[in-house]
Each structure stands twice: as C-alpha cells, then as structure tokens.
Amino acid sequence: xxxxxxxVEETGTExxxxxxxxxxxxxxxxxxxxxNIEGECGGDMSCGTCxxxxxRMPVGYLAPQSSDEIDMLEVVNxxxxxxxxxxQLPVNESVGGLRLRVPKL
Amino acid sequence: xxxxxxxxxxxxxxxxFAGMGFHDLFTHLRTHDPVHWTxxxxxxxxxxxxxxADCLTIMADPVLFSTIAGPHLPPLARSLTPEEDEKxxxxxxxxxxxxxxxxxxxxxxxxxxxxxxxxxxAPLFTxxxxxxxxxxxxxxxxxxxxxxAAQLPVKVILRLLGVAEEDWAALQxxxxxxxxxxxxxxxxxxxxxxxxxxxYMDKVYQYCAGLIRDRRASPQADYAxxxxxxxxxxxxxxxxxxxxxxxxxxxxxLEGTRNAVSVGLMELMDRPEQARLLAGAPELAKSAVEEVLxxxxxxxxxxxxxxxxxxxxxxxxxKGDWVIGWVTSANRDEDVFDRPFTFDIxxxxxxxxxxGQGAHVCLGRAMARLEMEIMLPEVFRRFPRIERxxxxxxxxxxxxxxxxxxxxRLNPEAR
Ligand code: HEM
Ligand code: FES
Numbered sequence: 001x002x003x004x005x006x007x008v009e010e011t012g013t014e015x016x017x018x019x020x021x022x023x024x025x026x027x028x029x030x031x032x033x034x035x036n037i038e039g040e041c042g043g044d045m046s047c048g049t050c051x052x053x054x055x056r057m058p059v060g061y062l063a064p065q066s067s068d069e070i071d072m073l074e075v076v077n078x079x080x081x082x083x084x085x086x087x088q089l090p091v092n093e094s095v096g097g098l099r100l101r102v103p104k105l
Numbered sequence: 106x107x108x109x110x111x112x113x114x115x116x117x118x119x120x121x122f123a124g125m126g127f128h129d130l131f132t133h134l135r136t137h138d139p140v141h142w143t144x145x146x147x148x149x150x151x152x153x154x155x156x157x158a159d160c161l162t163i164m165a166d167p168v169l170f171s172t173i174a175g176p177h178l179p180p181l182a183r184s185l186t187p188e189e190d191e192k193x194x195x196x197x198x199x200x201x202x203x204x205x206x207x208x209x210x211x212x213x214x215x216x217x218x219x220x221x222x223x224x225x226x227a228p229l230f231t232x233x234x235x236x237x238x239x240x241x242x243x244x245x246x247x248x249x250x251x252x253x254a255a256q257l258p259v260k261v262i263l264r265l266l267g268v269a270e271e272d273w274a275a276l277q278x279x280x281x282x283x284x285x286x287x288x289x290x291x292x293x294x295x296x297x298x299x300x301x302x303x304x305y306m307d308k309v310y311q312y313c314a315g316l317i318r319d320r321r322a323s324p325q326a327d328y329a330x331x332x333x334x335x336x337x338x339x340x341x342x343x344x345x346x347x348x349x350x351x352x353x354x355x356x357x358x359l360e361g362t363r364n365a366v367s368v369g370l371m372e373l374m375d376r377p378e379q380a381r382l383l384a385g386a387p388e389l390a391k392s393a394v395e396e397v398l399x400x401x402x403x404x405x406x407x408x409x410x411x412x413x414x415x416x417x418x419x420x421x422x423x424k425g426d427w428v429i430g431w432v433t434s435a436n437r438d439e440d441v442f443d444r445p446f447t448f449d450i451x452x453x454x455x456x457x458x459x460x461g462q463g464a465h466v467c468l469g470r471a472m473a474r475l476e477m478e479i480m481l482p483e484v485f486r487r488f489p490r491i492e493r494x495x496x497x498x499x500x501x502x503x504x505x506x507x508x509x510x511x512x513x514r515l516n517p518e519a520r
Contacts, residue, residue, distance in 0.1 A: 040220065045212075046466065048219030067338065075222040100206050101353070 002096035004032045006051045007055070009103050025100065026050040026087035036105045042088035045069060049105060050086040051076040054100035065090045077103055112138075116153055117145025119180075119287040122405065122506075123499035131155050131434035140418035143429070151408075151427035152420070154271035157438035157458070159418060162428035163409045164463040165455045167204055170409035170428060172465060176200040177408050177427055177504040180286050180298035189299065193309040198349040199466060207464055208237035209337045210346065214468060217331050223471040224347075226265075230479045231259045238487055245347030245519050246494060249511040255359075258478055261472070267316065267327025267349065279309045280359045288501040290509065309355055314348035330352060351467070361403040362473050364500070364507025365459075369397030369477070370484060371497055371511060372448055379450050384485035391477040397477065398458035402446050405433035405504050407461065432458040433506065488515040 006015040006029060015034050022028045029037040029050070041047035045068050062065065073083050086100065115121040115130055134141055136153040141153040153162055164168040173195060174184060185193055199210050216222060237256045241247045255277070256371070257386045263273050283305040285291040286298040296304055319334035321344075332350045335342055342350070373380040383393050407430040415422050422428065437445040437456045460467035485492065494512035 039218070041466070044217065044464075046215040046468075048216065048221045051221070061322070066353070068215075070217060071213070071215045075216045077221055086472055103223070 001093070002093070003094060004028060005099045006037075006052070007099070007101045008035050009101055010036065014102075015030055015049065019095055022091050024067050024087050024091060025052070025089040025095075025098070026062065026085070029086055029102075030035065035087060035103060036102045041085060041087075045085065046070055046086065047084075048072050048076050051079075051105075052084055052086045052089075052100040052102055053080060053082040054089075054098070055082070058094055060099040061092070061094040061098060077105065112141065113144050115504075116143050119501050119503045122185060122503045123501045125506075127409045128434075128437060131431060135434060135438060139164045140420045148183050149427060151178070151416075151429050152422060154417075154428065155434040155438075156418075157435035159436040160407070160432050160458055161462055162417065163428055164407060164461055164465070165431050166223070167207065167464040169412055169415060171203045171412050172201050172409060173203060174201075174410045174427065175408055176465070177406050179403060179408070180302065180517065184301060185303065189303045189497060192310075194306065194349045194352065196311060197345055199353055199468075203243055204464065209470070210342070211464070213337060213443060214332075214350065214486070215337045217328070217505045218468050223272040226472070227475060227479065230476055232262060233264075234480050234483050235254075236498045240485065243257055245515050247513060247515060249370055249497075249513045250363070250367045250508050252511070253484070254348065254370065254508070257366055258359045259361040261355065261476055262362075263303065265328050265472075266354055266358075267325055268321070272312070275311065276355060277359060278304050279312070279493075280356055283309060283356065284360055284505060285502060287503065288509075291500075297322070298439055302508065306352070310348055310352050313351035313359060314344055314401060315342055317347045325510060330520045339461070357467065357469050359469075360471070362476055364403035364505055365397055365401050365452075365473070366477060366480060367402075367497075367508040367511065368401035368506060369394075369481060371508065372397070372400060373450075373481070373485065374491060374493070374513075376448065379448070380485045382488070383450055383482050387482050389450055390476075390482050391480055392453055392455065394474055394477045395449050395455040395457065396448060396452050397481065398450075399436045399442075399455055400460035402433040402436050402457070402459045403504050403506055404459070405432050405506055432461070490517050491515050492517055 002019045004019045015032060015039055017032050019028050024043060026037060026039040026043055030039040038049035049092050052082045069085050069088050072085060073079050121127055123233055139156040144150045202210060237253060241252050253345050259273055259277055268276060283302050286301040292301060316329040317333045321420040324330045329351060332347050383389050409428045411422055411424050411426045411428060413424050456475045460470045492514050494514050498509045498510040500507050500509050
C-alpha cells in the first residue's frame with residue numbers, strides 16, 4: 001500500500017493517502033478532495049490545475065518531464081525548480097513516500 | 106411516439122431546433138434508438154448518437170472518428186468541394202485537423218489558455234462587465250442579446266486578440282454569417298447556405314492572416330502576437346496555420362459565450378429564486394456557469410467521420426460514415442444526470458459535454474468560464490428586477506442554441 005503525502009500550503013493540512021489503484025498523483029488528489037488540485041483536463045496537460053512542489057522524491061521513483069510539462073509550468077502560480085504537474089507523476093511501485101506541497105491555484 | 110420519418114425529418118430541419126422543444130425527440134431516441142441511422146430529405150445520411158456514453162466514445166478517439174468533415178453537422182448535410190475545403194480551412198483549422206498534426210498545433214497553445222494563464226484576467230473581465238452593464242443601465246430598455254450577451258465576448262475576445270475597435274462590428278457580422286447560414290436573418294441573396302459559410306469563413310481568415318502578418322512585423326502585447334510567434338517546437342507555424350488559429354479564437358470566442366449567456370440569463374430570469382440566490386452568493390457562480398453550459402449546450406452536435414469500419418451500440422458502421430454526437434442530448438441523459446430536466450445552479454457533480462471532451466476539448470473554456478462567472482451574478486446584483494418586454498427569438502440552427510433577440514427592461518422602477 002504505497003503512501004503519498006500532500007501538504008496544502010494555504011491551510012497547512014496534511015493528507016496522507018493510499019495511491020493504490022490510481023493512475024497519477026493528480027487522480028489520487030482529486031479522488032480524495034485535496035484542495036487546490038482540480039485536474040480539470042484529466043491529465044491532458046491543457047488546464048494547469050494540478051501544480052505541486054515535490055518535497056521528497058522516493059529513491060528509484062522516475063517521472064521524466066516532457067517539454068509540454070515544462071511549457072505549462074511556465075504559466076502556473078509561482079513556479080520553482082520543485083514544480084511539477086501532478087498528472088505527470090505516475091503511481092508505480094516506487095511511489096511510496098513521495099511528499100508534495102500544494103500551492104494556491 | 107414519433108415515427109421514424111418524423112424523426113429523420115426533424116433531425117434534418119434546422120427550424121425544428123429553434124427553442125428547447127427538440128429535447129422531447131432526444132428523450133425518445135435515448136430510450137428507443139440511441140444509435141439512430143438518420144436519412145434526411147436531402148443531403149447525406151448519418152448516425153445520430155443521443156447517449157452520453159456514445160458521445161464520449163467518439164470524442165475519445167480522434168483517429169477512428171476524424172473531424173475532417175467539419176466540427177458539426179453542416180448545412181444541407183453536404184460535403185464540401187476541394188475548392189470549398191481550401192477556403193474553409195479543412196486540415197488547417199485546428200478543429201478540422203486529425204492527429205498527429207492536431208497535437209502539433211494544439212500543444213503549444215495550451216499554456217496560453219490554461220486556468221493559471223486566464224485567472225489573472227479577472228480584473229479586466231470585471232471592468233468590461235461593468236462597462237457593458239453601465240451602458241445598458243443608461244438605456245434601461247435593452248436587448249439582452251445584442252446589448253449584453255453579445256457584448257461580453259466581443260469586448261473580451263477581440264480586445265485580447267488585439268483587433269482594432271473599429272473592426273469589431275465587421276468581425277462580429279462575418280462570424281454570424283459563417284456560423285448561422287441556416288438562419289434567414291444572416292443570409293444574403295448571393296450565397297446558398299454552404300457557399301455563405303465558406304465565403305464568410307474565408308473573410309474571417311483573410312482578416313486574421315492580416316493580423317498575423319502585422320504582428321510578425323511588429324509584435325504587440327496581445328494574443329495575435331502569441332499566435333504569430335508560436336512554434337511547434339522547431340518551426341514557426343505557417344501564416345495559414347497561425348491565421349486559422351486566430352480564426353478559431355474569433356469564432357470559438359464570440360459564438361458560444363454569447364449563446365450561453367443569453368440562454369442562461371433568460372433561464373435565470375424565469376427562476377427568480379435562483380437568480381436571487383446567485384446574486385447574493387457569488388461562490389455559486391462556478392456551479393451556476395456549469396449548469397448554464399449543460400442546460401444550453403451552445404453547440405448541440407459534434408460531427409465525426411469514420412476512418413475504419415467499427416461497431417457501436419450493436420450497429421455495424423462503415424469507413425466514411427458520418428457520426429453525429431448530439432451532446433445536447435447527452436447533457437440531458439438520465440443515466441448520467443440526476444433530474445436532467447431540472448435547471449439547478451447548485452448542481453454538482455456536473456460533468457456536462459458542452460465544451461466537448463478529449464483531444465478537441467474547447468481550448469478557450471477557462472476564458473469562457475471566467476467571463477460567465479463574472480457576468481451572470483453581476484446582472485442580477487445590479488438589476489434584481491430585470492423583466493421581459495417581449496418574447497425571446499431563437500437562432501434557427503441545428504447546431505447553435507442561442508437567442509437572436511430578447512427585449513428586457515433592466516430596472517422597472519426607473520420609469
Ligand atoms: C461558452 C463558450 C464556448 C463553448 C460552449 C465552446 C464549445 C466548444 C466545443 C464543444 C469544442 C469542441 C469541438 C469538437 O470536439 O468538435 C470547442 C473547441 C474549441 N474552442 Fe470552444 N467553446 C466556447 C468558448 C471558446 C472560446 C472563448 C474560445 C477561444 C478563446 C474557444 C476556442 C476553441 C477552439 C480553438 C477549439 C478547437 C480545439 C481543438 O480542436 O483542439 N472556445 N469549443
Ligand atoms: S490535470 Fe490538467 S494539466 Fe494536469
């Protein structure tokens with residue numbers, strides 16, 4: 001049961017969630033009503049509503065960034081080097097322990 | 106119960122769709138014949154899909170279900186000649202481009218239309234809404250369509266694109282003539298329905314190509330410049346490609362919003378308790394906008410052409426068949442929506458298909474949503490007693506659901 005953690009910046013609320021059965025971290029967040037992650041486009045990289053900061057990357061977890069993702073991250077609210085689109089972070093066997101911070105939309 | 110001839114006759118008669126009465130037919134089809142082979146009086150035959158799940162199926166697979174014949178049922182259901190295709194932008198306009206070329210055009214645009222790119226425009230949109238409502242208030246007796254609903258996208262979209270104000274009216278007129286060739290009001294003696302839509306599409310394109318040429322020479326802070334400078338990762342888009350991107354911005358931007366706002370305001374006027382609720386609770390604006398979109402479904406149908414034989418709903422379909430997804434029916438599907446014939450601005454979830462789905466999902470949806478979220482509550486905040494001065498007139502179209510005219514009085518006490 002891989003556990004992932006979302007910390008919502010606005011409120012400080014922490015969501016520790018089981019990622020099993022979801023395709024991406026965006027889906028985990030949306031299914032569990034994590035605030036400020038809407039996932040409006042369902043992961044097509046057209047909406048920009050799933051911006052997160054990666055706080056802890058588990059060893060062996062690979063989630064390569066496409067040029068489309070880099071493009072979209074140019075317009076999100078306060079991007080940093082830790083910025084990712086949660087819809088581009090797959091759920092796989094190494095995802096357990098991933099920690100994400102969720103900025104304001 | 107309608108017989109098949111009546112069904113086919115109705116589905117191929119644009120005037121049948123002026124209003125909301127057409128929904129009864131789709132309720133019948135959803136139950137009795139959800140994948141219906143439709144044979145009109147003239148023109149070609151097509152499959153009519155009325156269920157939500159089937160509409161999703163065709164939009165989810167843009168390779169099997171191509172948009173090459175145009176995005177919605179064309180007038181007279183006739184195919185274009187090669188010369189008409191050239192003017193209409195077939196294979197160039199993003200809506201009429203199939204994968205993989207579609208993705209090449211679409212991907213670089215996404216970030217410019219994404220929610221975080223659009224949200225900062227809220228103060229501008231608020232200012233525009235005030236400007237429109239101030240001008241309307243000064244007259245008190247106004248037309249809800251021309252003076253309010255149509256003004257919103259003209260002022261937002263054409264300003265964002267960077268169109269000079271003196272050209273707004275002309276572009277608005279060309280757009281109406283491109284999209285509403287089925288309505289006598291927007292026809293002229295020189296053109297039949299097809300030559301009208303092709304000719305006016307070409308006029309919009311010629312204007313947009315001029316904008317692109319101009320911004321390539323002298324960049325400005327506007328969307329015409331963004332589109333002029335887009336590249337597909339390596340090469341810049343050709344003038345024709347970038348020009349048709351601007352066409353999509355103009356047509357998509359002006360049309361759907363006007364129709365959704367006009368119908369939405371009318372439905373809210375007819376339900377004063379919901380209008381009051383919205384005026385007093387702006388946090389309901391988001392769900393209200395989604396309900397207005399579901400309820401109106403400004404673009405009723407999506408056209409796709411099969412690129413291979415397939416099977417859908419127990420019917421064998423052949424390569425080359427036209428398949429129409431009636432999303433207006435999908436948005437009233439009893440299997441998906443609770444009380445589908447109840448207009449409820451607090452409805453959630455509301456996974457309507459008014460913006461399409463999949464590869465071609467509306468590029469401008471964040472803009473359209475923001476425009477409407479600001480406009481709808483503001484009308485009832487400023488004019489809580491707004492009332493009819495006459496009956497609404499509907500656009501005659503088997504695709505567009507919207508009003509042409511609706512005389513209203515904003516503030517009855519002012520007289
Ligand atoms: C309430 C307003 C609107 C409605 C109901 C609407 C509806 C739609 C629908 C249904 C589609 C999908 C077409 C298909 O699958 O065949 C679409 C695509 C599109 N819309 Fe909108 N639209 C609206 C506003 C806008 C705005 C404001 C813009 C531009 C700023 C826009 C630009 C586009 C473009 C460029 C496409 C083509 C996308 C593609 O093919 O990849 N639309 N729209
Ligand atoms: S869900 Fe839309 S960009 Fe990630």
